[in-house]
Structure formats: C-alpha cells, structure tokens
Amino acid sequence: MSLIELTGVNLTYRIYSVRAQSLRNAIANVAVGGRLLKSGNDIVHVNALNGINFSLNEGDRLGIIGHNGAGKTTLLKVLARVYEPDTGHVRIDGRVSSMIDVSLGVDYELTGRENLINMGRIRGYSTKQILQKIPEIVEFTDLGQFIDLPIKTYSAGMVTRLIFGVATSLEPDILLMDEWIGAGDKFFVEKATNRLNEVLNKSRIIVLATHSWSLMSSLCNKVLVLNAGRQVFFGDIADWDEANNEPRSKAFG
Numbered sequence: 001m002s003l004i005e006l007t008g009v010n011l012t013y014r015i016y017s018v019r020a021q022s023l024r025n026a027i028a029n030v031a032v033g034g035r036l037l038k039s040g041n042d043i044v045h046v047n048a049l050n051g052i053n054f055s056l057n058e059g060d061r062l063g064i065i066g067h068n069g070a071g072k073t074t075l076l077k078v079l080a081r082v083y084e085p086d087t088g089h090v091r092i093d094g095r096v097s098s099m100i101d102v103s104l105g106v107d108y109e110l111t112g113r114e115n116l117i118n119m120g121r122i123r124g125y126s127t128k129q130i131l132q133k134i135p136e137i138v139e140f141t142d143l144g145q146f147i148d149l150p151i152k153t154y155s156a157g158m159v160t161r162l163i164f165g166v167a168t169s170l171e172p173d174i175l176l177m178d179e180w181i182g183a184g185d186k187f188f189v190e191k192a193t194n195r196l197n198e199v200l201n202k203s204r205i206i207v208l209a210t211h212s213w214s215l216m217s218s219l220c221n222k223v224l225v226l227n228a229g230r231q232v233f234f235g236d237i238a239d240w241d242e243a244n245n246e247p248r249s250k251a252f253g
C-alpha cells in the first residue's frame, strides 16, 4: 500500500478585504501564479491546487517543479497537514518532518537550543527524544555558542542551519523540503548535500520542491510538474523532458 496518496485534491485561497477588481486587473497580465477564480464583494479566490492525484511508495523521492506560484509550497503544506484541501483526500502513513515554513515553531526571542526543543515537539517528538539529539544537531549546525543566544541575533543562513539540522536529525519517515538550500553559504550547501544523502537512506519518502532541475534530477526518481495549480505530469523523472517541457513518451499522466 502507498505511504502517501492524494486523490482529487483542490485548494483555493480566499483573500478578503481587497479591491477585487483592481487586483484582477493587476494580475490579468501576469503569467505566473494560481488561477483567479472569481472576484466580487471584495473577496478574491486563488485556485492554488486543482485535481492533484498521485501516490508515493517506500523509497520514492519526489521532486515538484513549476513556475513561481504554480502551487508547489501549497502542495507541501497539504502534505504537512498545515492545510486541509477543500475537496479530495489525503492519506499519509508515517511521521512527517517538514522544512517548508522556516518560521514554523521558531520564536526569535528564544535561544537556538530552546527553539530546537520547540521545533522537535511540533514535529511530534518528545522532549526526551530531542534532548538526546541536541549534541549532534549543535555539532552539525556549527553554531557554537550562538546556540544559547536568542535566534534574533542570527543571520538568515544561521537560522537555515538550525532548521535543517532539526529536520534532518529526527529521522522522519517522510521528509518535506521547499527550496531548502537557498539561504546557506557554499560551505553549508556542501555539508547539507552530504547530510541529505544520509537522510535519503533513512527516510522512507522525500518530497522536494525546487527550481533546480539539476538538484532534482540528482536526488529524485519521480517528478510532479505543476502549472497554475494543475498537475501537468506525474511519473518517473526519466519520462519528463525538462528541456522541451513535455513528457518524453506516452507516459503522460
């Protein structure tokens, strides 16, 4: 049986208190984003996911690609159970660790160490389990004594290290990542890639949203292509022709 199964998933954001007509006009000529469904009474509906169907099995590593606003992050949030779809079904069997919303569980007034505990708790681990992992996470992040300072004193890259450290230390069944490498420096990117390879072996499923085709093709065996919230293709990565933006064969799905 599949560990992740999505059937007919639709999700629409409702944006309240905007000047609907002027927003519609502003977005009309933009080639990116979800589809604006209707506007009126100062409410705009953005159809971010439309009819998403796929399933993943043990060992699958899914890459999600699509232009800005195609729905990648929204889909990851559905998988993380941050959002329930408006219609459709989501079945997930396993413990999920998420690197989607970097601010999830992060309190800038608390120290790195205190945040590690909070982030672990949010991801479903006991304080005892997290405390056992802390020395290893601190070593990986290279934050040194900053670990006992409030996060508000960290740079963006330092916060990324902390979050990446937590998300990859707790040995999840399912690891969700969104443009995870962006804020790190060159040294960290190298270190993170090695670490990710270790996690790949430990996690049963990885789902990664990125604009980097080379990163995706080196890590993933499956690809999901989104366009304005719609599923253009789901299948083996070898069956997607990235250069021509089309399926290679009849494997169109």
Ligand SMILES: Nc1ncnc2c1ncn2[C@@H]1O[C@H](COP(=O)(O)OP(=O)(O)OP(=O)(O)O)[C@@H](O)[C@H]1O
Pocket: 013, 014, 015, 032, 033, 034, 035, 046, 047, 048, 066, 067, 068, 069, 070, 071, 072, 073, 074, 075
């Ligand atoms: N909180 C929100 N409220 C309203 N609309 C939103 C919200 N978050 C995203 N959207 C809209 O939903 C659509 C999908 O956005 P999403 O962030 O999932 O895209 P993405 O593929 O991750 O984009 P990017 O590559 O730019 O990160 C876009 O049209 C976006 O404007």
